[in-house]
Amino acid sequence: MSEETGVAAVDRALSILAAFSPNDRSLTLTQIAERTGLYKSTVLRLIESLARAHYLVRITDGSYQIGPKPLQLGAIFQRQFHTSEYVPPVLRELVAQLGESASYYVPAQNGRICLHRVDAPRMIRDAVREGDWRPLENGAAGTIILAFRGTPGDRLDRVRREFWAASLGNEVDPELAAVSVPVFAADGQIAGALSISGPRYRLEENGTRSFVPALLAAARRLSANFGADTSVYPAQEDAR
DSSP states (O other), X not given: OOHHHHHHHHHHHHHHHHTOOTTOSOBOHHHHHHHHTOOHHXXXXXXXXXXXXXXXXXXXXXXXXXXXXXXXXXXXXXXXXTOTTTHHHHHHHHHHHHSSEEEEEEEETTEEEEEEEEOOSSSSOOOOOTTOEEETTSSHHHHHHHHHTTOOOHXXXXXXXXXXXXXXXXXXXXXXXXXXXEEEOTTSSEEEEEEEEEEHHHHHHHOGGGGHHHXXXXXXXXXXXXXXXXGGSOOGGGGO
């Protein structure tokens, strides 16, 4: 097999894994072929390889599901970034303090992924799950990542000055809102975005700025745990 052919096979195999969305219980061979644009014979051959490596499993009705291997890789990803020890306790504290769901997003795949999530114990809340991917171009967390990566723009300049961003229903879902702040890595680069989110009416009722002090205090703690210089954050009284 030539190097070029091998790379093409890998790309096709990855496209099969990418064909699965969070809302799919399973996919048939036909559905995978339609979503990837590949011939069924090609899909079947690649599925057999992916199944041998436990990236896919075939269930009793003949369709396919994501196998256990990606979960194992996800666990390695979390361990390598040393977030699973520090972030969830902070998220739980934010939920207890602010009464809304808390999430931690990291840059990934030209967008952002929810790496950790703690839901608020409320009947009405936003539906975000660990592993969910979102574009950077919408949402408070995406705005934070863009701003602290140095992306130019007047709005992003303001975010860099104030160290927080809000989205009020006009970017992701008209009924949802979020407030986010940056978390930094030891090298001073943006590590992720810490967010509180929920129904827009509740966040607007409290005032989005009211969430900022608690979020910034939590972000400082996480940044310190990651080895970052926390003096870059505004003074606590400036965040009020």
